[in-house]
Amino acid sequence: MAKNLTFTLMAERARVFRCPNCKETINTTAENCPYCSISIDHRAAEAAADLMDRVNQACSEATDLKAEVAATGGEVFLFGLLGSLLMRLWAFAITRPVMAIRWWIRFGAIRTDDPNFIRAKRDVMRTSGFAAITLLVLLIITLVSFYLTQNSE
Numbered sequence: 001m002a003k004n005l006t007f008t009l010m011a012e013r014a015r016v017f018r019c020p021n022c023k024e025t026i027n028t029t030a031e032n033c034p035y036c037s038i039s040i041d042h043r044a045a046e047a048a049a050d051l052m053d054r055v056n057q058a059c060s061e062a063t064d065l066k067a068e069v070a071a072t073g074g075e076v077f078l079f080g081l082l083g084s085l086l087m088r089l090w091a092f093a094i095t096r097p098v099m100a101i102r103w104w105i106r107f108g109a110i111r112t113d114d115p116n117f118i119r120a121k122r123d124v125m126r127t128s129g130f131a132a133i134t135l136l137v138l139l140i141i142t143l144v145s146f147y148l149t150q151n152s153e
């Protein structure tokens with residue numbers, strides 16, 4: 001408990017943002033930028049730090065999403081053709097586009113020139129496309145296996 005509190009205090013004290021002048025990452029408590037010496041407006045610094053937190057969260061969630069969608073795609077292509085596990089694959093394949101949509105709703109409106117965020121956004125876009133293709137392939141597999149089952153009876 002005490003350890004958690006210390007952690008929180010440290011995290012609050014150590015907030016960082018990008019200097020509006022030189023774009024170096026600096027502490028919100030600084031009076032002046034240590035790189036270019038411009039004076040820091042603390043309210044603007046806190047707002048910039050909030051944005052940076054959201055951007056970082058968006059980037060890390062985009063990375064997770066990319067990994068999970070790739071894993072789902074792999075499962076669908078590897079096991080889907082066996083005709084078994086179809087229900088389980090559907091559960092997986094549906095979840096990922098929902099996660100991608102959730103990412104767009106939460107972070108899609110962020111305006112920043114942060115290159116990590118731009119990359120994350122591009123990744124989510126690709127990932128969404130891949131998730132859509134995965135769903136389509138799964139749909140085809142399901143229809144084909146349904147058709148084959150109907151005809152063999």
Ligand SMILES: [Zn+2]
Pocket residue numbers: 019020021022023024033034035036037038
């Ligand atoms: Zn600076």
